[in-house]
């Protein structure tokens with residue numbers, strides 16, 4: 001498939017703005033500006049001081065910094081002059097009237113408050129897919145919605161990857177949590193000899209087969225229904241590909257996934273992690289920081305820095321970790337199982 005004529009970075013920039021207002025309105029409601037005005041703090045110290053969730057605070061504060069409300073001063077977040085002027089109750093120029101009203105009208109404001117405080121209500125909707133993924137049970141309505149969502153989000157990156165990453169020495173790829181199969185469809189269309197398998201939950205396998213048939217590669221891309229946490233992984237693959245999988249889970253769960261991959265891979269095989277990386281500080285770039293906040297709200301994960309992924313991979317036994325920017329904001333972090 002040809003590359004899109006324009007890359008998708010502009011779409012990501014536009015989409016991720018959806019979290020800007022909730023980040024401000026939730027921070028106001030939860031006293032985050034007032035607390036940082038009293039005393040600057042790291043995300044962990046602020047979470048402890050206010051009794052909030054550390055993962056959520058680590059994801060939220062870089063977004064407020066990017067928006068110009070905070071500065072990082074030697075590892076402690078402090079209010080910027082703009083925040084002191086407009087985000088504090090006793091300021092004559094307080095914008096609370098606007099952001100309190102905006103917050104009341106936004107679903108993501110409510111979800112973010114619940115994420116930060118850890119007091120989650122049961123939702124009827126499909127706001128937190130990781131709750132179904134954890135149980136390994138995804139009904140067909142949820143599967144259809146999330147798979148279509150991921151397909152739109154990933155298709156350009158999938159085609160982009162085939163133009164930048166070198167798969168020429170790989171013959172059989174297992175795409176763990178492959179969703180619609182878009183990455184393996186693009187790969188099979190680009191490389192006539194490669195064989196690929198989408199490893200997914202049963203309902204998603206059913207949908208992936210439709211996408212694969214539509215892509216015209218059913219002869220070389222198949223599916224296998226395996227719960228990656230509860231069932232044995234198939235053998236015989238020289239590469240395991242994970243796109244947007246590690247960012248759904250905690251560091252410990254990612255270590256377990258890396259270990260399962262290491263055990264199932266052929267000696268000399270490769271693990272490939274397709275993720276939108278954070279810079280080493282963890283505080284940039286936009287839109288990866290907003291994406292990380294979205295992961296805090298909807299999943300058990302976060303975006304990673306390269307050193308964090310390197311640590312996870314090495315702890316499972318992988319060697320020769322390297323990273324390549326493949327398309328738009330996405331990179332592949334790869335490593336090898338020793339031969």
Ligand SMILES: C[S@@+](CC[C@H](N)C(=O)[O-])C[C@H]1O[C@@H](n2cnc3c(N)ncnc32)[C@H](O)[C@@H]1O
Nearest residue numbers: 133150154177178179200201227228229243244
């Ligand atoms: C964020 S989506 C990524 C989809 C695709 N890799 C992409 O980047 O477009 C996460 C995928 O992991 C799959 N998944 C979640 N839990 C799983 C499990 N226990 N076993 C297998 N797949 C799982 C979901 O069904 C979903 O398709």
